Amino acid sequence: MRSFIKPSPSVASFAVYTLARLVGFTLRWTVVGAERIDDLIAQNDKGVICVTWHGRTFLPIIHFRHRGYWSMISTSRDGEYQDRIFKRFGFNTVRGSTSARGAVQATLTLIKHLKAGEVLAMTPDGPRGPRNCAQAGVIYLAMKSGCPILPTGISASPRMLMRSWDKYLLPWPFARAVIQFGEPLYIPDDARGEEAQRMWADKLEQAMKDLERVADGVAGAQTDDDAAALRGITPSPGRTRGAG
Numbered sequence: 001m002r003s004f005i006k007p008s009p010s011v012a013s014f015a016v017y018t019l020a021r022l023v024g025f026t027l028r029w030t031v032v033g034a035e036r037i038d039d040l041i042a043q044n045d046k047g048v049i050c051v052t053w054h055g056r057t058f059l060p061i062i063h064f065r066h067r068g069y070w071s072m073i074s075t076s077r078d079g080e081y082q083d084r085i086f087k088r089f090g091f092n093t094v095r096g097s098t099s100a101r102g103a104v105q106a107t108l109t110l111i112k113h114l115k116a117g118e119v120l121a122m123t124p125d126g127p128r129g130p131r132n133c134a135q136a137g138v139i140y141l142a143m144k145s146g147c148p149i150l151p152t153g154i155s156a157s158p159r160m161l162m163r164s165w166d167k168y169l170l171p172w173p174f175a176r177a178v179i180q181f182g183e184p185l186y187i188p189d190d191a192r193g194e195e196a197q198r199m200w201a202d203k204l205e206q207a208m209k210d211l212e213r214v215a216d217g218v219a220g221a222q223t224d225d226d227a228a229a230l231r232g233i234t235p236s237p238g239r240t241r242g243a244g
Contacts (some may be wrong), residue, residue: 012078013084022091024062027156030218031063033181037119040184047114048184049149051140053208054126055166056154059177065191066090069119072106074127091121107141114145124204131166134205136197143191148184151204153211155180157221178215182207184216 007015012028040048052060070092073083083093092113094107120141124134128223142149155178156171171177185207187200216222 009080009084011066012081013088017087020058020062023171023173027059027062027171027177029063029177029179031179031181032218034179036150036181039077040150041117041119042192044068044146044148045117046145047116047118047120049114049120049122049138049145049147050075050152050154051122051138051204051208052154053123053132053166053212054082054123054129055131055161055164055168056212057123058168058170059154059156059179060121060152061086061089061091063120063177063179067119068092069121070110070113071121072096072110075234076127079127087130092118110141111145114141114147120147124201124208125166129165132205134201134208135210136194138204139187139197139200142185142187143189143197145157146189147202148186150184151182151207151211153180153182153213153215154178155206155212155219155221157216157219168231176219178219180211180215180218182211204240 001106019236037048037050038103050060051110067090073079073086073093073095075095078220079095083095086093094106094109096103096109114120122138122141124138141147154169156175158172158175160170160172160218162168162170185200185204191197191200
């Protein structure tokens with residue numbers, strides 16, 4: 001039997017870009033609070049860190065394409081595919097992680113761009129999870145750069161959730177697509193210890209979950225807790241944190 005040959009990053013990124021743009025043209029968009037990005041930059045004379053969950057990047061990548069926003073992409077092999085896709089959508093990328101190989105250089109590069117007034121799009125639960133669990137890396141970036149974190153809630157209906165660790169959301173054509181921005185979080189300069197950074201990570205995590213519930217309501221989507229209740233499962237509040 002002939003073994004499956006994985007397409008090259010160039011071919012795969014072009015296919016994903018083309019399909020995503022086609023779907024994007026059909027979506028019925030509701031975007032609330034996006035003006036806060038420019039308002040915060042004007043007020044603080046610095047950049048903004050926009051965050052969404054790893055499994056909810058499809059919609060913001062399409063909507064905020066070709067604006068020159070920055071993003072950190074994993075140095076893994078799969079990260080090469082993601083890097084090509086983000087670049088096709090007009091994002092600037094830095095390869096690395098706040099918790100793995102390339103951490104120091106990638107973090108310093110992003111801090112420099114944030115202080116210069118750039119926008120960073122980041123997933124606080126990536127690249128390895130746990131899903132929807134904010135890690136300390138984004139808190140450290142906000143503290144060192146002096147830039148606010150702007151949480152978002154993402155939803156769409158009808159939609160498909162992939163069988164991946166992050167339950168990646170893909171909207172069906174002509175779906176209602178919702179991006180809901182929340183209030184900015186300013187991390188104080190003294191939030192340097194592990195306990196303080198975890199406290200702020202918990203606040204960010206709760207804000208993002210609240211915003212996602214709002215976005216689900218606007219989109220008319222079934223939440224994860226609703227789906228679990230229909231299956232007779234009680235959602236567990238506990239989870240294990242990964243490294244920041």
